[in-house]
Amino acid sequence: MNTKNVNTIAQPYAEALIAIAKSSQSLETVNADMSFVETTLANSSELRSYLWNPLVSKQDKLTLVNKIFSDHISSISLQFLKLLIDRKRITLVNYIISKYLELGLEIASVTLVKITSAVSLSDEQLNLLTDKIKVMYNSRQIQVDFKIDANLIAGFIVQVGSKTIDTSVKGQLEKLYTFMDIGLG
Structure with a gap:
């Protein structure tokens, strides 16, 4: 998938997460959550391989994400990750998080x-x-x-x-x- 297609997909997800975080007044929390998820994925090639693997069932991915992240991130962020798995967009999570953090910084000038x-x-x-x-x-x-x-x-x-x-x-x-x-x- 080329960069233009990735950005076309990542932008709406990032904007939706920004809107949810703003409306629930948890922008700072979700920012910290997304940074945590980004770092966790960057530091674990095994986790990335598992989540990106199309042969792993959706349910197994949901279970693993819940097990790894439920005690470390807010319910909004956890539900967002589950949505990405459900919509088969988890392979784009790095791009979505990057776009989300970029938009979050723009909001904060x-x-x-x-x-x-x-x-x-x-x-x-x-x-x-x-x-x-x-x-x-x-x-x-x-x-x-x-x-x-x-x-x-x-x-x-x-x-x-x-x-x-x-x-x-x-x-x-x-x-x-x-x-x-x-x-x-």
Whole structure:
């Protein structure tokens, strides 16, 4: 399934969960639940394989989800996971959660920023960078997902939504190589 189809399916589910969470005044709880589910699935390839397996019965998947998550997430979130299993959309849960969290941040006027740097940034450097991003994207609040990747050699990459700003040496070398490759062709 291509990305466009996945987003077409994930968006309505994410919007429905946002609407339910808002109407029940449990947006923060459901946000935490979805983050927990996302982390749990990311850390267990066995769980993902089991839930994604079309040969496993719907009832067995429901039983397992109930057993694993019932003591850790709200009933709203648990019912949502069961709905995804029932509608055979559990294989898209990562996309749906990602879209849900993105929409939740938009509601709270929070901009999610992914920063990958060749080295650790000082608090002052990170604050200067996030202040510039706030101005660029007219955002009141920034949530930063920071990672270090020594392969960048130097510099950093900032990703906000579908936009990427690449100031890394690795990125600049790749652009130069592409330019030279086209020019020599």
